[in-house]
Amino acid sequence: MSANKSAKPKVAVHKFSSCDGCQLALLDMGPALLDLAEQVDFVHFAEAGPFDDQARVDLAFVEGSIATSEDLARIRLIRENSKMLIAIGACATSGGIQALRNYANGMQWAAQIYPQPEHIDSLPQSTPLSAHVKVDFELWGCPVNSTQIVGFINNFLLGVLPRDNADKVCTECKRRRLPCVLVSRGIPCMGPVTRAGCGALCPGLGRDCYGCYGPAENPNTDSLTAQFRRLGLSPDDIARRFKNVNNFSPAFREAAAKAGGTHD
Amino acid sequence: MNLPLGTLRFLGFHKLHELFGELQFRGYRCMGPAIEYDAIVFRELASAKELPRGVQAEQSPGQFRLTRDPRNRYFAWANGPQAIKPFAFAPRESLWQVQRDQEGALKFEPLAPQPAKTAIIGVRACDLAGLALQDAHFLKPPYPDPNYEIRRKSLFLVAVQCAEPAATCFCASTGDGPTPQSGFDLTLAEMENGFVISAGSEAGTEVLAALKLEEATPKQVQEAKEQGEAAAQKQSRSLPGRDLRPVLMNNLEHARWDNVAARCLSCGNCTAVCPTCFCHAEMDEPSTGTGESLHVRQWDSCFNEGHACIHGHNVRPDTRTRYRQWLTHKLASWHDQYGRSGCVGCGRCITWCPAGIDLTEEIAALGVNA
Numbered sequence: 245m246s247a248n249k250s251a252k253p254k255v256a257v258h259k260f261s262s263c264d265g266c267q268l269a270l271l272d273m274g275p276a277l278l279d280l281a282e283q284v285d286f287v288h289f290a291e292a293g294p295f296d297d298q299a300r301v302d303l304a305f306v307e308g309s310i311a312t313s314e315d316l317a318r319i320r321l322i323r324e325n326s327k328m329l330i331a332i333g334a335c336a337t338s339g340g341i342q343a344l345r346n347y348a349n350g351m352q353w354a355a356q357i358y359p360q361p362e363h364i365d366s367l368p369q370s371t372p373l374s375a376h377v378k379v380d381f382e383l384w385g386c387p388v389n390s391t392q393i394v395g396f397i398n399n400f401l402l403g404v405l406p407r408d409n410a411d412k413v414c415t416e417c418k419r420r421r422l423p424c425v426l427v428s429r430g431i432p433c434m435g436p437v438t439r440a441g442c443g444a445l446c447p448g449l450g451r452d453c454y455g456c457y458g459p460a461e462n463p464n465t466d467s468l469t470a471q472f473r474r475l476g477l478s479p480d481d482i483a484r485r486f487k488n489v490n491n492f493s494p495a496f497r498e499a500a501a502k503a504g505g506t507h508d
Numbered sequence: 509m510n511l512p513l514g515t516l517r518f519l520g521f522h523k524l525h526e527l528f529g530e531l532q533f534r535g536y537r538c539m540g541p542a543i544e545y546d547a548i549v550f551r552e553l554a555s556a557k558e559l560p561r562g563v564q565a566e567q568s569p570g571q572f573r574l575t576r577d578p579r580n581r582y583f584a585w586a587n588g589p590q591a592i593k594p595f596a597f598a599p600r601e602s603l604w605q606v607q608r609d610q611e612g613a614l615k616f617e618p619l620a621p622q623p624a625k626t627a628i629i630g631v632r633a634c635d636l637a638g639l640a641l642q643d644a645h646f647l648k649p650p651y652p653d654p655n656y657e658i659r660r661k662s663l664f665l666v667a668v669q670c671a672e673p674a675a676t677c678f679c680a681s682t683g684d685g686p687t688p689q690s691g692f693d694l695t696l697a698e699m700e701n702g703f704v705i706s707a708g709s710e711a712g713t714e715v716l717a718a719l720k721l722e723e724a725t726p727k728q729v730q731e732a733k734e735q736g737e738a739a740a741q742k743q744s745r746s747l748p749g750r751d752l753r754p755v756l757m758n759n760l761e762h763a764r765w766d767n768v769a770a771r772c773l774s775c776g777n778c779t780a781v782c783p784t785c786f787c788h789a790e791m792d793e794p795s796t797g798t799g800e801s802l803h804v805r806q807w808d809s810c811f812n813e814g815h816a817c818i819h820g821h822n823v824r825p826d827t828r829t830r831y832r833q834w835l836t837h838k839l840a841s842w843h844d845q846y847g848r849s850g851c852v853g854c855g856r857c858i859t860w861c862p863a864g865i866d867l868t869e870e871i872a873a874l875g876v877n878a
Contacts, residue, residue, distance in 0.1 A: 276796065279796045279797055280796055280797075282797055283796060283797045394796060395793070397796070398793075398794040398795065398796055399794060401794075402794055407791055407814075410813060411776070411812045411813065411814075412773075412774075412775045412776065412812075414775040414776055414777050414780070414862075415775075415776055415780070415807070415808075415809065415812065418599070418776070418777065418780030418781070418807065419599035419600050419780075419806060419807055420599070421549065421590055421594055421599065422544075422545070423544060423545050423546075423547030423549060423572075423588070423589045423590075423860075424547075424589065424777055424860050424862060425545055425546075426570075426862045427547075427570055427571060427572050427589075427859065427860050427861075427862060428545055428546040428547040428572045428573075428589075429545060429546050430571070433862070435775070436773040436775035436777075436862050436863075437773070447545075450545040461813045462774050462813065462825075462826065462827060464770075464771075464772065464773045464774060464827065466770070467770065467771050467772065467773050467863050468773060468862075468863075470771075470863075471570070471862055471863055471864075474570075474864075
């Protein structure tokens with residue numbers, strides 16, 4: 245660890261089409277953020293104060309999906325200006341909740357809502373960063389949490405990428421010694437197909453996971469769909485389980501389509 | 509199925525609180541059954557009053573439902589999702605830390621756990637068999653696992669005979685239950701007004717002596733014995749008790765592996781609730797700016813991606829090969845390692861599989877006849 249202040253890596257935090265919630269993973273850290281600021285130089289982080297969106301940086305954390313032509317131009321510039329680009333959160337990794345419009349005619353909606361829809365600059369689809377630029381690492385979640393962000397930075401400072409934990413939420417749930425709520429309560433938990441990282445937040449409150457960390461590796465959505473059917477969910481109900489904040493991730497998109505029903 | 513040797517005594521229900529009191533007096537925190545999220549788990553209990561009396565559980569593949577026991581007993585439930593495993597083999601713990609000093613040299617320091625002395629009340633015969641297998645793995649000379657050993661030594665085990673096996677239980681066929689035979693400090697058999705109780709260790713003998721109980725009557729002893737025999741008879745599932753190595757290893761390309769892979773979620777719930785699964789992953793977690801890093805060990809599973817990653821290549825990329833690895837290790841190659849099968853018949857992998865996969869059914873479909 246270098247004590248030389250001038251050698252501190254430069255970090256930017258950018259925002260696209262999103263709710264700002266993932267940036268709170270940094271702000272929510274409290275005093276630990278000050279420790280982090282000793283190790284890296286936050287040159288652009290509008291929500292916290294520093295503003296220099298053109299800065300050349302070592303590490304760029306990017307929240308939000310690409311939904312407008314302005315977004316598209318900006319993410320390409322950020323890519324050019326950043327040695328490493330990290331997508332944070334469901335919007336940046338899979339297109340976010342706003343990708344639900346990808347299943348409909350968004351411009352038709354705009355025409356119904358706005359008196360002058362020609363001023364709306366909207367791409368046909370809301371898409372993840374990886375659809376447009378090279379992404380060096382993805383931190384999934386809606387929102388991501390401080391442990392993920394700090395874990396990434398701590399590993400980065402040692403010159404490595406963190407372990408990419410794409411195991412199921414079930415692995416974290418069982419390490420917390422929680423009973424499986426799908427089995428004990430018969431509720432449609434998405435844990436068996438959802439990526440870990442939240443620490444089994446919802447099952448820890450006796451509730452069913454709703455898949456906010458996106459698809460895990462090797463997800464058997466067909467089998468989970470069959471279990472949801474056994475629990476009494478209708479095709480629409482099942483499709484809605486998958487059509488949440490990560491609806492545009494290929495695994496969940498396909499599962500929702502296969503579930504059938506009239507939901508769109 | 510015989511009850512263990514040693515003097516059998518009788519602990520009336522009205523004296524159950526004295527058992528808790530005696531254990532607490534000796535410095536143990538008492539962990540016992542508690543209801544959480546409609547399941548039965550082990551949690552710290554302040555007194556016998558907190559035991560969930562009259563609770564039973566209906567278990568079937570992928571389903572666990574609490575019911576009322578018409579006889580209002582304390583231990584009419586067969587088992588919950590959790591055996592003793594997490595108390596000895598911690599789900600997640602730091603093994604050591606490393607620090608870089610100002611000259612750049614690395615300093616390693618072991619991190620030994622300091623567990624509270626813990627009495628677990630309501631341990632089943634299958635759990636004890638599972639713990640014996642965990643002991644065989646973790647305490648094997650010449651390199652016993654220090655963290656496991658420290659936690660293991662902190663435990664005082666109060667076993668209980670199973671009188672009401674669940675539909676998913678098959679411990680009679682694996683020879684591990686339903687009446688505890690060894691490995692406990694105290695063991696109970698629940699009768700109409702109390703428990704036939706006996707000791708299985710020096711520590712258990714001391715606690716039993718301090719309780720100053722009457723000897724159990726020959727009738728009570730006989731009833732407890734018959735209750736265990738009846739519980740064994742009630743079990744509807746079974747697993748062939750013999751070594752399944754030849755039949756499993758000769759069927760590695762059987763079509764059934766594809767069939768089960770279509771249903772398996774590869775979520776690892778079976779391995780987490782299994783009282784014998786011991787696989788774990790180790791990783792390093794650096795802290796911010798202090799030059800310190802923790803070396804962490806946590807439960808892993810053969811159903812996880814990283815379990816079969818060797819030099820960047822995953823030798824078990826799909827569910828078919830992961831499920832096959834689990835079943836062939838558990839029921840076949842476990843014999844090579846520990847001289848017996850790794851299955852103790854608790855049925856947890858059947859109940860707690862969200863997809864309701866039943867290993868006894870899979871074994872039958874692979875052409876293994878009992």
